[in-house]
Amino acid sequence: xxxxxxxxxxxxxxxxxxxxxxxxxxxxxxxxxxxxxxxxxxxxxxxxxxxxxxxxxxxxxxxxxxxxxxxxxxxxxxxxxxxxxxxxxxxxxxxxxxxxxxxxxxxxxxxxxxxxxxxxxxxxxxxxxxxxxxxxxxxxxxxxxxxxxxxxxxxxxxxxxxxxxxxxxxxxxxxxxxxxxxxxxxxxxxxxxxxxxxxxxxxxxxxxxxxxxxxxxxxxxxxxxxxxxxxxxxxxxxxxxxxxxxxxxxxxxxxxxxxxxxxxxxxxxxxxxxxxxxxxxxxxxxxxxxxxxxxxxxxxxxxxxxxxxxxxxxxxxxxxxxxxxxxxxxxxxxxxxxxxxxxxxxxxxxxxxxxxxxxxxxxxxxxxxxxxxxxxxxxxxxxxxxxxxxxxxxxxxxxxxxxxxxxxxxxxxxxxxxxxxxxxxxxxxxxxxxxxxxxxxxxxxxxxxxxxxxxxxxxxxxxxxxxxxxxxxxxxxxxxxxxxxxxxxxxxxxxxxxxxxxxxxxxxxxxxxxxxxxxxxxxxxxxxxxxxxxxxxxxxxxxxxxxxxxxxxxxxxxxxxxxxxxxxxxxxxxxxxxxxxxxxxxxxxxxxxxxxxxxxxxxxxxxxxxxxxxxxxxxxxxxxxxxxxxxxxxxxxxxxxxxxxxxxxxxxxxxxxxxxxxxxxxxxxxxxxxxxxxxxxxxxxxxxxxxxxxxxxxxxxxxxxxxxxxxxxxxxxxxxxxxxxxxxxxxxxxxxxxxxxxxxxxxxxxxxxxxxxxxxxxxxxxxxxxxxxxxxxxxxxxxxxxxxxxxxxxxxxxxxxxxxxxxxxxx
Numbered sequence: 001x002x003x004x005x006x007x008x009x010x011x012x013x014x015x016x017x018x019x020x021x022x023x024x025x026x027x028x029x030x031x032x033x034x035x036x037x038x039x040x041x042x043x044x045x046x047x048x049x050x051x052x053x054x055x056x057x058x059x060x061x062x063x064x065x066x067x068x069x070x071x072x073x074x075x076x077x078x079x080x081x082x083x084x085x086x087x088x089x090x091x092x093x094x095x096x097x098x099x100x101x102x103x104x105x106x107x108x109x110x111x112x113x114x115x116x117x118x119x120x121x122x123x124x125x126x127x128x129x130x131x132x133x134x135x136x137x138x139x140x141x142x143x144x145x146x147x148x149x150x151x152x153x154x155x156x157x158x159x160x161x162x163x164x165x166x167x168x169x170x171x172x173x174x175x176x177x178x179x180x181x182x183x184x185x186x187x188x189x190x191x192x193x194x195x196x197x198x199x200x201x202x203x204x205x206x207x208x209x210x211x212x213x214x215x216x217x218x219x220x221x222x223x224x225x226x227x228x229x230x231x232x233x234x235x236x237x238x239x240x241x242x243x244x245x246x247x248x249x250x251x252x253x254x255x256x257x258x259x260x261x262x263x264x265x266x267x268x269x270x271x272x273x274x275x276x277x278x279x280x281x282x283x284x285x286x287x288x289x290x291x292x293x294x295x296x297x298x299x300x301x302x303x304x305x306x307x308x309x310x311x312x313x314x315x316x317x318x319x320x321x322x323x324x325x326x327x328x329x330x331x332x333x334x335x336x337x338x339x340x341x342x343x344x345x346x347x348x349x350x351x352x353x354x355x356x357x358x359x360x361x362x363x364x365x366x367x368x369x370x371x372x373x374x375x376x377x378x379x380x381x382x383x384x385x386x387x388x389x390x391x392x393x394x395x396x397x398x399x400x401x402x403x404x405x406x407x408x409x410x411x412x413x414x415x416x417x418x419x420x421x422x423x424x425x426x427x428x429x430x431x432x433x434x435x436x437x438x439x440x441x442x443x444x445x446x447x448x449x450x451x452x453x454x455x456x457x458x459x460x461x462x463x464x465x466x467x468x469x470x471x472x473x474x475x476x477x478x479x480x481x482x483x484x485x486x487x488x489x490x491x492x493x494x495x496x497x498x499x500x501x502x503x504x505x506x507x508x509x510x511x512x513x514x515x516x517x518x519x520x521x522x523x524x525x526x527x528x529x530x531x532x533x534x535x536x537x538x539x540x541x542x543x544x545x546x547x548x549x550x551x552x553x554x555x556x557x558x559x560x561x562x563x564x565x566x567x568x569x570x571x572x573x574x575x576x577x578x579x580x581x582x583x584x585x586x587x588x589x590x591x592x593x594x595x596x597x598x599x600x601x602x603x604x605x606x607x608x609x610x611x612x613x614x615x616x617x618x619x620x621x622x623x624x625x626x627x628x629x630x631x632x633x634x635x636x637x638x639x640x641x642x643x644x645x646x647x648x649x650x651x652x653x654x655x656x657x658x659x660x661x662x663x664x665x666x667x668x669x670x671x672x673x674x675x676x677x678x679x680x681x682x683x684x685x686x687x688x689x690x691x692x693x694x695x696x697x698x699x700x701x702x703x704x705x706x707x708x709x710x711x712x713x714x715x716x717x718x719x720x721x722x723x724x725x726x727x728x729x730x731x732x733x734x735x736x737x738x739x740x741x742x743x744x745x746x747x748x749x750x751x752x753x754x755x756x757x758x759x760x761x762x763x764x765x766x767x768x769x770x771x772x773x774x775x776x777x778x779x780x781x782x783x784x785x786x787x788x789x790x791x792x793x794x795x796x797x798x799x800x801x802x803x804x805x806x807x808x809x810x811x
Contacts, residue, residue: 113151234337253268322363401508571791575784585642587625625644684718687722
């Protein structure tokens with residue numbers, strides 16, 4: 001052993017100092033190093049030397065040191081927060097990332113500042129209690145999401161994972177775990193939820209707008225749904241119009257929704273007749289009319305415009321245009337907007353896209369509303385003169401009667417007929433006749449008081465309502481003004497025409513208090529005025545017969561005609577537009593009287609309805625139509641559907657369904673080959689009753705149709721409540737189809753909307769090739785009219801059906 005060997009050096013030191021000593025030395029054995037611990041124990045005259053192999057212990061100590069270093073590095077550089085807390089709720093250990101997550105300068109700053117985690121850190125202090133509860137029940141906490149305060153007071157979302165810490169006795173002394181800042185994820189999830197809410201709101205709004213018959217209610221529901229889902233404070237819908245004074249482009253608020261805490265802008269006058277020129281610097285009109293959106297904060301608007309937006313406390317605004325398809329194409333109808341009154345908001349592309357989609361749905365609803373309003377208006381007004389028709393006149397009269405009674409006033413109903421109008425019409429043509437009727441309508445309106453109502457009853461007949469008159473002198477003066485107004489010459493196409501009128505007048509206090517009686521008595525008085533030589537007026541009185549002599553005679557002969565079987569049926573085929581094939585026929589009644597010859601249905605049907613004979617006549621018609629249809633089938637003809645009209649009185653018979661079933665049984669006709677038609681006016685008088693009756697007939701298998709659509713004042717949204725198969729557009733619309741653009745748009749809308757409800761659309765009264773071509777262009781299902789077939793006798797109809805069957809076989 002060399003003198004300088006570490007063991008000898010240590011021994012010398014121990015002897016010198018009389019102390020034990022120890023050191024660790026490395027020994028190389030077979031190229032491996034081992035560590036040894038050498039201890040010196042002095043004892044009197046000797047020293048004991050102990051050499052112990054401490055290689056494994058040293059290696060373990062080094063491994064622990066390296067592990068602690070790795071943990072320190074992980075702890076200090078971890079991308080997530082790491083903590084240890086006491087049971088009382090303060091931090092024992094925190095890494096730098098946890099401090100950064102919570103906005104503190106260092107872990108020491110965090111641990112010094114937060115002494116009560118539940119009260120100081122969690123936005124909801126109950127989250128700490130929930131954290132502890134889960135720890136006790138489950139022994140671990142995973143994905144524990146909460147909102148917490150940062151040092152600066154801002155709020156973030158975190159997700160915690162934690163487990164208990166135990167002492168040597170197995171008692172819980174605290175918790176340790178990790179924290180992840182999930183604010184970005186939460187924001188993304190909220191954006192997704194918001195997008196889903198927006199999309200759902202648009203879908204719900206579209207459902208409202210399609211299903212709700214009350215368009216005003218539907219639009220309010222739709223914008224409320226949008227407002228809630230988009231988390232705005234106000235939703236506006238503004239309509240464009242010319243300014244009432246200057247005629248410049250202006251706008252007025254039409255609909256609005258706002259949160260309960262805000263005053264509804266609909267009550268604010270600053271959005272009424274607002275000129276677009278007030279927004280010239282931003283060019284609102286130009287941008288919106290070109291289809292672009294406006295989305296800005298209040299600060300981004302010019303100062304002059306900010307003052308207007310300030311009236312509604314608007315801080316951010318998103319505006320998109322509403323276009324409605326009209327008679328001349330797409331029209332810039334107005335705009336809708338979302339407004340945020342709480343913050344300056346950066347509108348997303350999703351919000352802009354959603355608002356454009358909603359604007360399109362609103363546009364569709366407005367178009368349907370305009371179409372139905374137009375249909376309703378045309379149904380209540382005469383197409384030629386634009387006066388109220390008899391339906392609207394009857395409505396107004398039924399309202400005026402109780403009102404006059406409450407005011408202790410009287411009222412007068414006038415029935416006016418133009419004397420010898422038929423001669424003018426036949427001599428000079430229908431064009432001059434129509435212009436004369438239009439001019440007469442204009443003069444009648446101009447000579448009456450404000451509040452008086454003049455209507456075209458039909459042909460050259462007009463009715464006038466004078467509500468709340470004092471006595472018959474008021475009616476006399478009105479009749480004299482009317483006749484004076486018509487005394488002046490009418491000039492058309494070089495013709496000077498003079499026209500006179502006969503007027504019948506019925507007063508409320510002398511003739512009874514219901515609509516039907518007043519009109520009937522005025523009509524009777526008109527008859528007597530004509531008997532007196534025309535160009536005069538007559539008041540109804542009790543000495544006059546309740547019916548004109550001609551009507552009494554007609555009613556008597558009608559009763560005989562039913563007994564003597566003087567009626568017969570003719571059949572007008574119904575043709576499929578696409579193929580030209582016959583789909584079915586309509587049975588029409590005719591009367592050949594031995595005394596009067598051929599009597600027009602327009603003459604005897606009203607008398608039959610009034611007298612009640614229509615019930616028996618209708619039953620005969622139905623039985624005969626079913627019998628003939630069965631005979632055609634037995635003769636080898638392909639089965640077709642025969643349509644039969646039900647009169648208003650017949651439709652309301654208690655045993656109608658039973659009668660129909662009995663006739664089908666008697667004639668052995670299968671129900672699907674019978675179609676029953678009810679006029680629109682009859683159907684809507686009591687929609688619930690109509691639905692019950694039609695449902696019973698439909699369950700029987702009978703096909704059902706609405707006849708003369710457009711002559712009442714219903715809407716397709718009301719008729720969709722009924723179990724219908726076909727809808728027939730009234731001939732009055734078809735006659736003006738190629739001459740009146742408005743009528744063409746109405747017919748197009750009826751076909752489109754009707755087919756969307758699952759109805760087949762049939763046009764009545766088609767007489768011209770141009771009419772057929774138009775109907776074909778809009779995909780109308782079927783037509784009926786003189787262009788194809790006049791009403792045919794049984795023999796002629798049989799031959800036509802044979803030819804049609806052969807054509808179908810060969811095609």
